[in-house]
Amino acid sequence: MASAPIRVMIVDDSAIVRQVASEAIAAQPDMRVLATAADPLFAIEKMRKEWPDVIVLDIEMPRMDGLTFLRKLMAERPTPVVICSSLVDRGARVSLDALAAGAVSVVAKPKVGVKQFLQDESESLVAAVRAAASARLQPLRQAAVPRPKLTLDDLPRGPRLAPSGDRTRVVAIGTSTGGTQALESVLTTLPEDVPGIVVVQHMPAGFTDMFARRLDGLARIRVREACHGDRVEPGLALIAPGGRHLQLARDGRGYHVGVVDGPLINRHKPSVDVLFRSVARAAGHNALGIIMTGMGDDGALGLKEMRDAGASTIGEAEETCVVFGMPKEAMLRGAVESVLPLHDIGAGLVAWSRTPTNRA
Numbered sequence: 001m002a003s004a005p006i007r008v009m010i011v012d013d014s015a016i017v018r019q020v021a022s023e024a025i026a027a028q029p030d031m032r033v034l035a036t037a038a039d040p041l042f043a044i045e046k047m048r049k050e051w052p053d054v055i056v057l058d059i060e061m062p063r064m065d066g067l068t069f070l071r072k073l074m075a076e077r078p079t080p081v082v083i084c085s086s087l088v089d090r091g092a093r094v095s096l097d098a099l100a101a102g103a104v105s106v107v108a109k110p111k112v113g114v115k116q117f118l119q120d121e122s123e124s125l126v127a128a129v130r131a132a133a134s135a136r137l138q139p140l141r142q143a144a145v146p147r148p149k150l151t152l153d154d155l156p157r158g159p160r161l162a163p164s165g166d167r168t169r170v171v172a173i174g175t176s177t178g179g180t181q182a183l184e185s186v187l188t189t190l191p192e193d194v195p196g197i198v199v200v201q202h203m204p205a206g207f208t209d210m211f212a213r214r215l216d217g218l219a220r221i222r223v224r225e226a227c228h229g230d231r232v233e234p235g236l237a238l239i240a241p242g243g244r245h246l247q248l249a250r251d252g253r254g255y256h257v258g259v260v261d262g263p264l265i266n267r268h269k270p271s272v273d274v275l276f277r278s279v280a281r282a283a284g285h286n287a288l289g290i291i292m293t294g295m296g297d298d299g300a301l302g303l304k305e306m307r308d309a310g311a312s313t314i315g316e317a318e319e320t321c322v323v324f325g326m327p328k329e330a331m332l333r334g335a336v337e338s339v340l341p342l343h344d345i346g347a348g349l350v351a352w353s354r355t356p357t358n359r360a
Contacts, residue, residue: 057103178199292315
C-alpha cells in the first residue's frame with residue numbers, strides 16, 4: 001500500500017515564493033501542497049481544518065514573524081518546519097535562532113532574484129521538505145530514491161601519512177539534519193582541556209560563522225569557523241565553512257586544517273566523508289570519529305576508513321537522532337565501534353581523551 005503524500009503548508013508573505021515553492025512541491029509524486037498562507041495568522045486559520053506534515057516558513061512577515069510562530073508551534077504542537085530565509089547577516093542570526101527553537105533545516109534565499117533562485121534550487125527545497133517529513137517529530141516516511149551522486153569512491157584516496165611518534169589526539173564530528181541542536185548538546189558539556197575538534201555540519205554558506213559564534217558563547221571550549229591553515233589545538237572546535245570542504249593535515253608542528261573548494265560529495269559541501277577520510281590519513285589511531293543525526297549516508301564510508309586506520313568511532317543512538325540516516329548507514333557498514341545516546345556522547349569523548357590507547 002502506497003504511503004500518503006507529505007502534506008506541505010507554505011507560509012510566506014511573497015506571492016512569488018508561494019507560487020514557485022508550490023509548483024516545486026506539487027511536482028513531487030510523494031508530496032502535495034496542503035495550503036499556502038501570507039502570514040502565520042492566516043496559516044493558523046487553515047491549520048484548524050487540516051494539519052500539515054511539514055511547514056515551509058519565512059521569517060520576516062506581517063502581523064506575526066516566523067520565529068514567534070515557530071516557538072508557539074513547538075510549544076503547542078511540534079511540527080517539522082523548514083525555514084526559507086535570506087542570506088544576509090541578520091537573516092543568518094535569526095535563522096540560527098529558529099534552528100535552536102526547533103526548525104529542522106534552513107534553505108537560504110537571496111533578497112533579489114528569488115523566483116529564479118527558487119526555480120534553480122527547487123531540488124534543495126524539496127530535499128529539505130522530505131528530510132523534515134522524516135524527522136523524529138513525525139513518523140518516519142520512506143525517502144525517494146536518491147539521484148546519482150559523487151561519493152568518496154569517485155575521489156582519489158591519496159597516500160596515508162607514515163605513522164608518527166606524535167600521540168596528539170584529534171576528534172572529528174559529522175552531522176546534518178538536527179545537528180545544530182546536537183552539536184550544542186555535545187560541545188557545551190566539554191571541558192577546556194579536550195583534544196582539538198574538527199566539525200562538519202551541513203549548513204549553507206553564510207550561516208556557519210554565526211553558528212560558530214553562537215556556540216562559542218555557550219561552550220567552555222572555543223568554537224569558530226575554520227580558516228585555511230588554522231592549527232588544531234586543545235580546547236578548540238573548528239567548524240567547516242558552508243560551501244567549502246574541510247580536511248585535516250599533519251606537519252612537524254601537529255595538525256592543521258585545509259579549507260578547500262571541490263565537487264559536492266554525497267550532494268554536500270562540506271562533506272563529512274571528505275573530512276573523515278582526511279582524518280583517517282592524517283591521524284589514524286590518534287583520532288575519534290563521531291557521526292550524529294542526519295539524513296542520507298554522508299560520513300559512513302569515511303568513518304569506516306577511520307576505523308580501518310585504527311581510530312575509535314561513535315555513532316549516535318537511534319532514539320536520540322532527529323533523523324537516524326547517517327548513523328544507521330555508518331553502522332550498517334561496520335564503521336561504528338560504540339553506540340551512544342546524544343546525552344552521553346560528550347562524556348564518551350572525554351573518557352576516550354583520558355584513556356591510554358593501545359591502538360597501532
